[in-house]
Amino acid sequence: MASARAIRFTIAARLTLLALLTVAGSVFLVVLLLEVMPGRAMLAALIAAAIMAPIAIFAARALLRPLLAMLRALGGTVISYRDGDYSFGLHWARNDEMGDLVEAHNALGAVLREQRLDLVQRELLLDTMVQHTPVAMMLVDAVGKIVFANVSARQLLNEGRRLEGTGLEELLARSFPTLREAVERGGDGLFTVGGAADGGEDEIYHLSRRGFTLNARRHDLLLLRHLTSELRRQEVQTWKKVIRVISHELNNSLAPIASLANSAGELLRRGNGQRLPEILDTVEERARHLERFIDGYARFAKLPTPNRQPVEWGAFIEALKLQVAFRVEGDLPSAPAPFDASQMQQALLNLLKNAHESGSPPGGVCLSIRRAGEMLAIEVADRGSGMTETVMSNALVPFYSTKRSGTGLGLALAREIAEAHGGRIALANRDGGGLSVVLFLPA
DSSP states (O other), X not given: OHHHHHSOOOHHHHHHHHHHHHHHXXXXXXXHHHHHSTTOHHHHHHHHHHHHHHHHHHXXXXXXXXXXXXXXXXXXXXXXXXXXXXXXXXXXXXXXXXXXXXXXXXXXXXXXXXXHHHHHXXXXXXXXXXXXXXXXXXXXXXXXXXXXXXXXXXXXXXXXXXXXXXXHHHHHHTSOHHHHHHHHHOSSXXXXXXXXXXXXXXXXXXXXXXXXXXXXXEEEEEEEXXXXXXXXXXXXXXXXXXXXXXXXXXXXXXXXXXXXXXXXXXXXXXXXXXXXXXXXXXXXXXXXXXXXXXXXXXHHHTOOOOOOEEEOHHHHHHHHHTTSOOEEOSOOOSSOEEEOHHHHHHHHHHHHHHHHTTTOOGGGOEEEEEEETTEEEEEEEOOSOOOOXXXXXXXXXXXXXXXXXXXXXXXXXXXXXXXXXXXXXXEEEOXXXXXXXXXXXXX
């Protein structure tokens, strides 16, 4: 079979051979007829042509019939490939151009089958992951119909029943009111489920909504992630840090007070009261420190809701300069900004005092205000020693302080104030030394 395939007899060669045989047969007939009818060359040629033409046509059709059938088969398999069916293969026994085309066509089908198999396996893996992820997922089309919902979404929102084909508005109308409010607010956000009404604890979820184009149509992907366990774990870790800091602060004050009280008792028993004033002054100083510590905790825990009012930056900065020294970098915004002036002044005073206590030269403490997208960035920067990674990771924890007499509330209070205004705080070490603290507020 291999030797037979090695002999290549092309379609062009066959057609050439057919033409040569036709011409040779016609010449032979003409010569034969001239012997029968001498001098009648024209008639002999016509008779030869009349005989050889049907034979040539029949032979040509016999030669081309398999080619035409294979071309029709190729057309059918191309249509099957277009429809996603790659299971068809073709066979052509002859070693010619059509054999090359069939071989290439079969190779293409094999590649497409392999790719389709890989794609099916990937889709199966992706579907398994999506269906069994704890994150509830819903895909909503442009007209508000749910076109896909995984198992978690069905269990959370529809008692395990299918959601495909249900309108999002219809689902939200019979779902949790907090979820409906979160969707109506737009963007990402948190909402709670359950609570005191059913005798249980609140379950906290995060809603994430993303839009994209699928099959030239607008779709929205809604993700509902259960955060209760993670938040509780983070809360426990935060309280552990707070308790460690409070214990450290109390021990730093109570241990010397107990020691000094013991020393004062010894001095009184010996009748030596000369050092009592010094000891009592030290006890008073440590007691005052604890008082300030507790007062700072009370202020931190009872931060009121911000009273947002339009504030002119020029007057605000001048009032701030009367309490602490700093320089302003860049131009101040011309438009007023809505925030609670007293709370923001308290936050910036804490940040500026920290900057002066960082070892920075007074001229290195600066404040700048700039626009950052939809936010205002208020930056307090210094040229002090900056922060180590350990200090940076704990800097925003209430009561954490590396200073002997620090309360550890300055940065934590600044963060609380920024977040109460709908913003956030960011810390970073500066190139060339120093620290940058940025309060981001909604513009």
